[in-house]
Amino acid sequence: MNKAATLTAWASLLLPISSTYATSVYGPELEGFAYPYAVERFAFSSQQQPLSMAYMDVSPKGEANGRIAVLLHGKNFCAATWESSIEVLSNAGYRVIAPDQIGFCRSSKPRGYQFSFGQLADNTHALLNSLDIDKATIIGHSMGGMLAARFALNHPDQVEQLVLVNPIGLEDWQQAGVPYATIDQMYQGQLNISYQDMKNYQLKFYYNGEWKPEYDRWVDMAYGMYAGPGKELVAWNQAQTADMLFTQPVVHDFPNIQAPTLLLIGGKDRTAPGANRAPEPVAKRLGQYPELGRKTAEAIPNATLLEFPELGHSPQVEAPEVFHEALLRGLQAL
Template identity: 50%
Template structure:
């Protein structure tokens, strides 16, 4: 048994080495990486800077008059919504998918004061430029925190809110010691292909890797080969500080729009786990509990739990994700 385990570990390591050797250098704004649909940019003049924010706008021929905004997580960009865009446009929905400032193909500022209010406001600028007055808003992971803030700031625009394994369902400041931006920055500078894959394997997929997951590792790891990686790491550190210091958990009761929670119950994602004891760590990121607690806080909300699925339902178990989503949108 032990021999078989060691053989399996050997081939996994060998595969990781081969993948790393083929790793593609990526431009700081992913200009040498193709998104699944045409990309557009709007100028965002904020904080005394002229920045660019990228988005995809996919309007089907059978447009049903309904729109949906898809907001990405911290370790991702709009490209990972490909299959979700395909499914929703087949149903007639117009789908708008931005990359937040500091992520994907959008600008990476030298300095930026990150806040969920600012990201929500930037996102609203895209809708305004397209003349979109009403939309459903779906946020995954960190995107769930952005989506929550968007719904609170713009209830007149938000027709429905969907939160897919959002982070921020608990206040980590109550359990985890504060680390400043410089600490997060030094931590980000240590990123590598092996480290990124190990984190995603353990945190997202419960140790069960599929070849199609490689692309999401490569998108982050390819940046580590870039001479501008320090700027990418700095923006990532600023975003971590935003996530840690700006909880939305205390405002769920203020959400007024119809809300759907899609929760993979195997998820244990929580910021700062390595900084606490095992006893405290075991109380963090319990999505099988957090989903139910959050559903009780949001009036007019529905909870759909997906057993034995982790942080990435729309990647790991697409059919179980898209069915409740489309049913909720078509009501």
């Protein structure tokens, strides 16, 4: 694949490529990376195969408030990325469940699996049922926001409150004019991932051009699986899930969401899968989060919008104190 094609394929996955960089090496299920809390396993069968879903189940450290928060990670993130949010919520009296979705991080990496937001939502629903959880606050970030929205649509009785943190999927990229890239093209792009451009991408889109040493841990986490022996399978699942998020928009279903919804939007975010392969006039219109956040708040019947104008795609990592103060305030408003 030539350089231009590789850049196009990888940009569509929200991560760039470039030179090599020494980093930690992890197994295909993120073996070797330390999670902040004990990791448990939910074994189940899906699409005629046995699978294992990793998750953290953290009890309240403060006085229990009787509520449960379920944290859904983004595409280039893991349950471990919620580390500071888990601590804050637990201290505030919440029981916190943070799973790794099938195909990601500590969970199974099936070679043959039809990835869909409906399937991942059902897997999460089955996990909560196994833990006897009837109601929960569902909090999703980035791709996890798309999944959280689909979960709220498919399993409304299980959702006490919905929280979307800089979710992608607030627009339909394909409808907007972004060309389709095949899974094979995505996969070839994934195989060329490097540490340094992954870091450069996060610097630009996640942290608004200002890097802090504590961010290195999350680049190391994300890239370590590509440096390890399971690179090809990790890359294949990432290509499959890239196709999922591009071809399965949730934006058109926002008016059908019943749960009270809190939108937490970093205004500097410009994330738009596939924008680099779109014509320039199309690309310029995509990922305008201040506008997208307001349109989404209007589309979801019972939505409240809290904006962070100076923050980017990951406000919970970039400015945890500011973010968590707003999150707790929004949760208490229920």
